[in-house]
Structure formats: C-alpha cells, structure tokens
Amino acid sequence: MVKAEQSPEQSMAAEERILKAATTIFREKGREGARMQEIADAAGINKALLHYYFRSKDLLFERVFIESARLFFSRLNEILQSERDIFQKITQLCDAYISLSVENPFIPVFIIGEMNHSQDIFISKMFTATQTRPDFSIFREQLQAAAAEGMIRPVAPHHLIMNILGLCIFPVIAKPMMQFNMGIGEKEFIAMMEERKRLVPELIISSLKIEKK
Amino acid sequence: MVKAEQSPEQSMAAEERILKAATTIFREKGREGARMQEIADAAGINKALLHYYFRSKDLLFERVFIESARLFFSRLNEILQSERDIFQKITQLCDAYISLSVENPFIPVFIIGEMNHSQDIFISKMFTATQTRPDFSIFREQLQAAAAEGMIRPVAPHHLIMNILGLCIFPVIAKPMMQFNMGIGEKEFIAMMEERKRLVPELIISSLKIEKK
DNA sequence: AATTAGTTTAACCAACCGGTTAACAAAGAT
DNA sequence: ATCTTTGTTAACCGGTTGGTTAAACTAATT
The missing domain is CATH 1.10.357 (Tetracycline Repressor; domain 2)
Incomplete structure (x- = not known):
C-alpha cells in the first residue's frame, strides 16, 4: 500500500519539500517552462523521487495549480x-x-x-x-x-x-x-x-x- | 546575399505563411508551449524552412512578439x-x-x-x-x-x-x-x-x- | 536475525525538440 | 546552354526531457 500521508516525518518532509519547490518553479516558469530536473534539484532530491510521490508532471502540476x-x-x-x-x-x-x-x-x-x-x-x-x-x-x-x-x-x-x-x-x-x-x-x-x-x-x-x- | 524582402512573390508567400502560422501558435501556446514542427505544419512547409527564413525559434518568437x-x-x-x-x-x-x-x-x-x-x-x-x-x-x-x-x-x-x-x-x-x-x-x-x-x-x-x- | 514495507538513488531509455546538412529544384544571369 | 543564386526538402544529429527500472538503503515487525 502506498499511503504517503501516514508515513514518518522524514518522508513527509521530502514530499513537502518537493511540493514547495514545484510550487515556486511552476508559478515562476509555467507548466511548459518548468523542468522536472529543476524541481528535483530545488527540492534537494533525486528526480525519480518526484515520480514516486507524484506520478507524472501533469499530476504534480495539477496539484500545484489546485x-x-x-x-x-x-x-x-x-x-x-x-x-x-x-x-x-x-x-x-x-x-x-x-x-x-x-x-x-x-x-x-x-x-x-x-x-x-x-x-x-x-x-x-x-x-x-x-x-x-x-x-x-x-x-x-x-x-x-x-x-x-x-x-x-x-x-x-x-x-x-x-x-x-x-x-x-x-x-x-x-x-x-x-x-x-x-x-x-x-x-x-x-x-x-x-x-x-x-x-x-x-x-x-x-x-x-x-x-x- | 540573403534579402528575403526583395524575393519573388512565391517566397514572400511562404515567409508570410510562416509568420502567420507562428503568430497564431505563439499567441495560443506561448513561447515554451509552441513547437517548431507545429508551426511548420500549420504553414504547410518543411521545418528546415523555418530556420532558413528565421534563424532560430528565439528570433521567430521575437519577431512575432514585437x-x-x-x-x-x-x-x-x-x-x-x-x-x-x-x-x-x-x-x-x-x-x-x-x-x-x-x-x-x-x-x-x-x-x-x-x-x-x-x-x-x-x-x-x-x-x-x-x-x-x-x-x-x-x-x-x-x-x-x-x-x-x-x-x-x-x-x-x-x-x-x-x-x-x-x-x-x-x-x-x-x-x-x-x-x-x-x-x-x-x-x-x-x-x-x-x-x-x-x-x-x-x-x-x-x-x-x-x-x- | 530475518522479513517486510516504504524510501531513495544511479543508471538507463525512448521520444522529442531545436537545429543542421546535403542534396535537389527553380529561376535568373551570363 | 551553363553557372550561380535562391527556395525547398528528407534525413539526420546531439542534447534534453519526462519517465522507468532495479537495486540499495532504511526502519520498523516478527
């Protein structure tokens, strides 16, 4: 089962860091202008982790936009x-x-x-x-x-x-x-x-x- | 010498078709969202011709924006x-x-x-x-x-x-x-x-x- | 100590994208 | 007629991008 919400503190921190970085970069550069690698760098994690928490760029964007x-x-x-x-x-x-x-x-x-x-x-x-x-x-x-x-x-x-x-x-x-x-x-x-x-x-x-x- | 302005009618038509297509697509999708191939298709010409008339995407965009x-x-x-x-x-x-x-x-x-x-x-x-x-x-x-x-x-x-x-x-x-x-x-x-x-x-x-x- | 489930990474991949090349067609110029 | 310039194309190229994989690393559970 993949329930990120109930995971320990560190992972919450990772997920939040990703979301925060994604928010900054999407708002600044827009959906097309933003790069997944850039978001990963800004969050201080590996690019694959983005897809682990948020399946795709579209879903991550949707989350940020909403x-x-x-x-x-x-x-x-x-x-x-x-x-x-x-x-x-x-x-x-x-x-x-x-x-x-x-x-x-x-x-x-x-x-x-x-x-x-x-x-x-x-x-x-x-x-x-x-x-x-x-x-x-x-x-x-x-x-x-x-x-x-x-x-x-x-x-x-x-x-x-x-x-x-x-x-x-x-x-x-x-x-x-x-x-x-x-x-x-x-x-x-x-x-x-x-x-x-x-x-x-x-x-x-x-x-x-x-x-x- | 490459002076597109003084070229015969057909080529002017091509250049104008490109510019018109580029204008439509850039305005609709923005600089990052637009694809050179898409512009070429819309203008009904080969992608290489875009670069023949307007050296790069940036220059084409600049033209449209101005x-x-x-x-x-x-x-x-x-x-x-x-x-x-x-x-x-x-x-x-x-x-x-x-x-x-x-x-x-x-x-x-x-x-x-x-x-x-x-x-x-x-x-x-x-x-x-x-x-x-x-x-x-x-x-x-x-x-x-x-x-x-x-x-x-x-x-x-x-x-x-x-x-x-x-x-x-x-x-x-x-x-x-x-x-x-x-x-x-x-x-x-x-x-x-x-x-x-x-x-x-x-x-x-x-x-x-x-x-x- | 072994199992298990969640977390993180390095390495990889196929598709895509902007741009180039080289060959070719058309049309004047000589 | 042929040579040069201009217009046009198919095929290609290197780099980037979103996304995947499989293995390693954690930390609880048993």
Missing part, C-alpha cells in the same frame, strides 16, 4: 458570504486582493496564464476540484436589495465584480510593463499599490452612490 | 497624442482597447504572459525595438491643466491609466475564469464587453468630476 487556485479564490468566497454590508465587502475585497497579489505576484499571472493555455474541460475540472467556485448569490441579493431601497443605483453584479478584480489585480499582472514605462522600482510599485487600497474602493463606491445634482 | 506589441501599443500612443480633450481621449481609449482585446483575445494574454516570464532586460529591449513605448506626457499635462482650471479633481496619471487598462483588458484576460463561474457563452461575453464600452468611460469620467454635495 492549491494556488484555492489560495486565490478562498478569500473571495469568505468575503462575499460574510455578514457585512456591500460597502464593507467591497473595501475588504479590494484590500484582500491587492495584498494577496502584491505579496504573491506570481499567483495571478500563473492562474490566468495557465487558464488561457488550457482547454475549457480542464478549467471546469479545476474549479470542481478546488471546491472554490466563487458564489456571488448573496452579494447579488444584497446589491438588488440596496438598489430597491434606493441606497445605490442598480448595477449588474458581474460588471461590479469585474471592475473590482480588474482594478486590483491588473496592475500586478501588468507590473513589468508598468514598471518599465513608468520608470519605477519595486518600492515605488508597492507604495502605489498601497495607495490603491484606498483609491479603488473609493472609485467603486462613489460610482454606486446616486448622483445629487 | 509585431504583437506594436499592434497593441500603437493605438495607445495614437490616442494619447491626438488633439482631443481628456474626456474624449478616455472614451476613445476604452473603446479602442475593448474592441482590440475582444477581436484579438490572445494578444493581451500573450504579451502579459511572456513579459512576466522574461527578464527585465528582454522587456526593455522589446520596447525599444517596437518603438512603441507609451508616451503619457501630453496626457499628463492635459490632466494637470484641467485640474488647475478646476474642471476635474487632481488625479495621479498612472493610476488613471492603470484604471482604464485594468477595466478594459482584465475581463478578456480572465475570460475563461469569468465565463465559467458566470456561466456565460461566447455571445453573451461579447455583449457584456460591448456594454463595458459605455460603462467604463462613464465610471472613469464620473470619478474625475468634482462632487457637488
């Missing part, structure tokens, strides 16, 4: 389904996704890049595997309720979500381009993203408020 | 440096980038993906080669002037540019994700992007206007 996707989407659902009102949720979403993207800049690039290179079947398989399919139902109801009460102007929820994600995540994705043609370094970029934690919710929320002329 | 980047950024400068006022420019930018991204959805993914997998040196080399480095100077002055006149509230130009690009381009980049978890097909997606041609400029411009309480 965990990345889970990390990235779990916060989304947590916030969307909390008890807060829409304005608080918007602020939290922006804060969470800017922090997440700045701290792990490779993740959004990785997820988006691989999704665009994969077949749709793979994508749906991924989402069901992660069990982190975003659920907007509560948020959507909140928006409709607020609009009905006249608190905000009516908006299409998917546009709102896309606006938030685009404003928070795009700068990180386009970072190399932005850094180059704005001529800014790492510190200035982080400072700018910190500013956006305030600017983006402000922009979104002000667009929801009913204009008083 | 032309993609040029296509993508040339519109940006055209609009930024025109004679229009800032509001017209913002509307034009949104319209242009949504159209461009919807018509060629692979291009933004391609450019951003490859930029994130490349070294900074490569990126600056690319930008100088394309001769399409975005120039915000005029736009920046216009913004300052408008703010000084009290027409708009003062804003940081780079935040504004990032907002516009993020709102227009992100949905296309995240399309497979969005399509899946919103459960929409191709036609609905295009319709949604068409809506955004109106929504995004509205959002941006309203955020610039000085609030009247």
